[in-house]
Amino acid sequence: MTPKAATKKKPPKKQSPKKATAKQIKRVREIVEELKRVHPDAGIELKYRDPLQLLVATILSAQCTDVRVNLVTKDLFKKYKKVNDYADANINELEEDIRSTGFFRNKAKNIKACCRQLLDRHSGKVPQTMEELVVLPGIGRKTANVILGNAFEVPGIVVDTHVKRLSNRLDFTTNSNPDKIEFDLMELLPREEWTLFSHLLIFHGRRVCKARKPQCESCSVLSNCPFGRENLK
Numbered sequence: 001m002t003p004k005a006a007t008k009k010k011p012p013k014k015q016s017p018k019k020a021t022a023k024q025i026k027r028v029r030e031i032v033e034e035l036k037r038v039h040p041d042a043g044i045e046l047k048y049r050d051p052l053q054l055l056v057a058t059i060l061s062a063q064c065t066d067v068r069v070n071l072v073t074k075d076l077f078k079k080y081k082k083v084n085d086y087a088d089a090n091i092n093e094l095e096e097d098i099r100s101t102g103f104f105r106n107k108a109k110n111i112k113a114c115c116r117q118l119l120d121r122h123s124g125k126v127p128q129t130m131e132e133l134v135v136l137p138g139i140g141r142k143t144a145n146v147i148l149g150n151a152f153e154v155p156g157i158v159v160d161t162h163v164k165r166l167s168n169r170l171d172f173t174t175n176s177n178p179d180k181i182e183f184d185l186m187e188l189l190p191r192e193e194w195t196l197f198s199h200l201l202i203f204h205g206r207r208v209c210k211a212r213k214p215q216c217e218s219c220s221v222l223s224n225c226p227f228g229r230e231n232l233k
């Protein structure tokens, strides 16, 4: 995810996804059941104790691994405990504290500005709706869905680089725009499964369906994957 500038944003326009056919839904169901079997541990890997920590960790995770973010937040969360700590932070100090996650200047600016808005507009709490989240600095639909799905159990589909790649390879969508992909995927599964669906695709993308060398020959969803069958011809 490209870090977002700390400027005021407009809410995204409504999308018009294509309606999924019964055949598509059946195929997705088979894939999901198989992925559940193969990745029973699928879930969020960022470590956090409350919505604010998850918000900060998710902003830090842009262009960075979850392992690296967890290393950084281990100390960060001991130093910055409340929303005021980030909002009133010395920007240079905050930058140093998160430097190893990359894009640290933009991330520090966004975290500080975001926490300032949480104090000014939300009584210091992380809001629980997409509309309120996506207008905060540094928060796009992807980050908002991570927060909603994992901190508040509000279902959401997180379209990161893995979900984008797998959704195209598995022919869940023909779109390349993450927002359009998200709306296409929402048509394929019941709402209550959206969050787990994202985790399953992310785990499969990390472990099997890698960007450069997908392991199609040993992939358990090969029989349902057009890209994989083509790849092995």
Ligand code: SF4
Binding pocket: 169, 170, 208, 209, 210, 214, 215, 216, 217, 219, 220, 221, 222, 225, 226, 227, 228, 229, 231
């Ligand atoms: Fe990815 Fe290949 Fe599996 Fe399809 S068959 S999901 S391309 S690893």
